[in-house]
Amino acid sequence: xxxxxxxxxxxxxxxxxxxxxxxxMMSSKPTALSAVGPLRNLSTxxxxxxxxxxEANKEIVEFNNFLIEYYKQLSQTWTDAQNEVTAKTSQLPxxxxxxxxxxxVWIDNFENYFTGLFDSKKFSENYNKLISKELDLMKRWNVVxxxxxxxxxxxxxxxxxxxxxxxxxxxxxxxxLESSTKKSDKNDAE
Amino acid sequence: xxxxxxxxxxxxxxxxxxxxxxxxPMKISIPHEVRIGSTEFDVVYKEDKMRLLHFKPLTAKQxxxxxxxxxxxxxxxxxxxxxxxxxxxxxxxxxGFDLYMIDWGTPTSLDKFxxxxxxxxxxxxxxxxxxxxxxDVKKISMQGYCxxxxxxxxxxxxxxxxxxxxxxxxxxIDGWKDTTVVSNLTKSFDVDKFVDxxxxxxxxxxxxxxxxxxxxxxxxxKYLKFMNNINNEKFIESFLKIxxxxxxxxxxxxxxxxxxxxxxxxxxxxxxxxxxxxxxxxSLEKLDMPIFTQxxxxxxxxxxxxxxxxxxxxxxxxKTLQLYPTGHVGMIASSFSQKKVLPExxxxxxxxx
Numbered sequence: 171x172x173x174x175x176x177x178x179x180x181x182x183x184x185x186x187x188x189x190x191x192x193x194x195m196m197s198s199k200p201t202a203l204s205a206v207g208p209l210r211n212l213s214t215x216x217x218x219x220x221x222x223x224x225e226a227n228k229e230i231v232e233f234n235n236f237l238i239e240y241y242k243q244l245s246q247t248w249t250d251a252q253n254e255v256t257a258k259t260s261q262l263p264x265x266x267x268x269x270x271x272x273x274x275v276w277i278d279n280f281e282n283y284f285t286g287l288f289d290s291k292k293f294s295e296n297y298n299k300l301i302s303k304e305l306d307l308m309k310r311w312n313v314v315x316x317x318x319x320x321x322x323x324x325x326x327x328x329x330x331x332x333x334x335x336x337x338x339x340x341x342x343x344x345x346x347l348e349s350s351t352k353k354s355d356k357n358d359a360e
Numbered sequence: 361x362x363x364x365x366x367x368x369x370x371x372x373x374x375x376x377x378x379x380x381x382x383x384x385p386m387k388i389s390i391p392h393e394v395r396i397g398s399t400e401f402d403v404v405y406k407e408d409k410m411r412l413l414h415f416k417p418l419t420a421k422q423x424x425x426x427x428x429x430x431x432x433x434x435x436x437x438x439x440x441x442x443x444x445x446x447x448x449x450x451x452x453x454x455x456g457f458d459l460y461m462i463d464w465g466t467p468t469s470l471d472k473f474x475x476x477x478x479x480x481x482x483x484x485x486x487x488x489x490x491x492x493x494x495x496d497v498k499k500i501s502m503q504g505y506c507x508x509x510x511x512x513x514x515x516x517x518x519x520x521x522x523x524x525x526x527x528x529x530x531x532x533i534d535g536w537k538d539t540t541v542v543s544n545l546t547k548s549f550d551v552d553k554f555v556d557x558x559x560x561x562x563x564x565x566x567x568x569x570x571x572x573x574x575x576x577x578x579x580x581x582k583y584l585k586f587m588n589n590i591n592n593e594k595f596i597e598s599f600l601k602i603x604x605x606x607x608x609x610x611x612x613x614x615x616x617x618x619x620x621x622x623x624x625x626x627x628x629x630x631x632x633x634x635x636x637x638x639x640x641x642x643s644l645e646k647l648d649m650p651i652f653t654q655x656x657x658x659x660x661x662x663x664x665x666x667x668x669x670x671x672x673x674x675x676x677x678x679k680t681l682q683l684y685p686t687g688h689v690g691m692i693a694s695s696f697s698q699k700k701v702l703p704e705x706x707x708x709x710x711x712x713x
Contacts, residue, residue: 265367280576288541288572298548305550305557312557330469338473341408345482352489 183224190220215317222317226310229303236300243293251283380590387590391607394600396438399449401461405490409465410483412490413437418453425524425713426495427452428487429461430515432506433479433616434566436608437463439693440505442601446693448702455706460491462508466610472559475615476623477638480515488515488522499524501709505692506530506662510624513670514637517646525712526647527705529654530662530688531670535625538666541572546625555618560611567609573660602689631669647674650712653681654701656691680708 193216255276262268287293316326325333405412429449431437440448440461452459462484467474491500501524504512509531516523535543555561571579589595612620622629629635635642653671655664664683671681682704686696 264370266369266373269367269370269373277576277581281574284572284575285541288575289539289544291544294544295548297545298550302550302553305553308557331472334470335473337470338478342478342482345486349486349489 179228182227186220186224187217190217215321218317219314222310222313226307229306229310233300233303233307236296236303239296240300243287243296247283247287248280251280254283255279377587380587384587384590388596389600391600391604394597394604396601396604397441398444399441399447399453404460404494405487407483407486409467409471410487411463411465412487413461413463415449415453415459415461417456417458418450419456421456422458423456423710423713425497425499425501425709426458426460426491427501427503427709428491429459430484430502430504430508430512431462431464432508433464433511433612433620434507434609435605436610437461438605438608439689442605442693443598446598446695446698448692448697451698451702452706455702455710457706457709458495460487462487464610467560467613468611469559472555472614474613476511476514476619479511479616480518481638484511484515485519485522488519492522498522501525501527501713503527503529503705504531506688507532507620509533509667510630513644513647514630514635514642516649517642517644518637518640520646520649523649525650525652525709527652527654527709528667528670530656530659530691531653531667532624532662533673534628534631534666534669536628537663537669538625539663540660540666542569542661543625543663543666545569546621549621549626551618551621551626555614559614561614561617562611563609566612570606602693631673633673644670644673645675648676650678651676651680652705652708653679654691654705655681655683656686656688657683658685658687658690661688678712 258275259272262271312327319326400416401413403411404414429440444450449459488500492498499522502512502516509528512526513528513531516526586599623635624630630642633643651674655667657664668681671679684691684701691697691701
């Protein structure tokens with residue numbers, strides 16, 4: 171490797187970008203003949219899509235780490251709750267009343283342990299990091315979709331958002347106008 | 361050698377449970393086909409997805425001041441009329457109230473920029489104007505439930521001249537004092553990133569939040585009880601109605617959700633009189649009308665500590681704080697609410713209407 175990096179992620183990233191660049195350069199000459207054709211779009215878009223997918227790999231790894239921690243917290247809490255249930259119910263008789271008592275102890279214990287976990291700072295922090303990574307991946311997906319929509323001459327997410335924002339602003343203006351008209355009509359009538 | 365002998369009753373119970381699982385589809389209605397809401401109403405005003413419902417009177421003589429119920433932004437309004445015997449709406453109509461209720465509808469991506477300003481100064485204000493014109497009054501009574509209680513509080517602080525009486529039922533007011541799991545999750549939540557990426561708050565995310573509130577009572581025990589009671593018609597009917605209601609959570613508009621999480625839970629602006637809605641400061645001291653705050657002691661969605669500070673923050677001299685030994689939903693849709701909460705509310709409102 172040119173930069174001497176031993177990081178497999180860097181190697182993978184550089185290889186992907188290198189080949190997508192090469193393919194873009196090689197294919198752009200013949201496809202330039204039809205400057206607005208689908209093949210030219212495809213070749214230029216491929217680079218953007220490859221870059222997003224490559225970057226997403228790093229986030230997938232981080233997402234998995236938070237997901238593992240999430241399940242670790244859940245399984246640890248489950249084990250702790252079950253141990254306490256076992257300790258509390260070892261002397262219960264194996265009749266109908268004993269079964270009912272076991273059910274009650276099980277539900278109460280698990281409820282307490284898990285509510286304690288969900289109320290804790292460590293759960294909240296890890297959970298929010300997990301969501302944050304999921305959103306990063308979602309953002310990458312949105313970029314890929316935007317590239318594809320653009321190549322199909324469709325409005326992108328950003329463009330649709332701009333329309334929604336404009337509509338919202340227009341609705342607010344109309345509502346204010348209607349309200350001031352009503353007020354002046356009322357004043358005139360009085 | 362000791363023998364592990366089980367009580368035959370346990371084996372019988374186990375077999376019954378298995379039989380109930382097999383027979384349930386034959387005996388019970390399909391959950392999504394269950395009808396909820398029984399009291400008749402007219403849709404008298406519509407704006408975007410929002411609808412104003414006017415319930416048909418059940419008494420000849422009516423209380424003069426109309427009452428508008430501001431429903432929450434989570435789930436649908438049906439919980440107020442889920443069952444004729446536990447219907448909040450029917451009870452108030454029988455007490456002679458001229459009753460309106462807001463249904464916020466189901467927002468789509470088109471509505472992602474709707475915020476507090478739209479909900480309070482546009483939708484809510486237009487509904488109040490409509491009711492005042494219809495009823496030929498200058499002021500109305502307003503009741504807000506849960507997050508609807510917060511909206512009603514903000515509205516009343518910004519438009520006190522239009523509110524005769526304010527009733528807030530389990531309102532979300534002081535986010536820092538909220539001790540629920542929901543509050544814990546919002547502390548380090550990157551709401552800007554969430555809304556910018558996803559848009560509206562999807563229902564699935566809310567189902568997750570609900571599922572961790574009481575995971576074993578609500579996620580396990582409830583369904584065991586359901587399977588053990590498939591022959592109890594009344595129990596099953598009530599169970600399915602509540603389940604259907606829980607399953608119909610609409611998305612929350614992204615902008616509103618963002619303002620909500622930041623303004624109420626993270627920065628706690630409302631109780632500190634630092635919140636701005638439509639460029640106007642929301643001061644709780646402007647609340648000088650009669651105020652009735654209803655709080656459920658066993659509320660696991662909005663803790664009592666989160667609702668009660670409103671009572672002490674307002675300037676009103678005619679204010680009542682009432683604590684009830686029930687839960688968030690129990691306060692509005694239960695036999696207890698019919699016997700205790702609603703008669704007290706009706707009496708309080710009639711004395712001031």
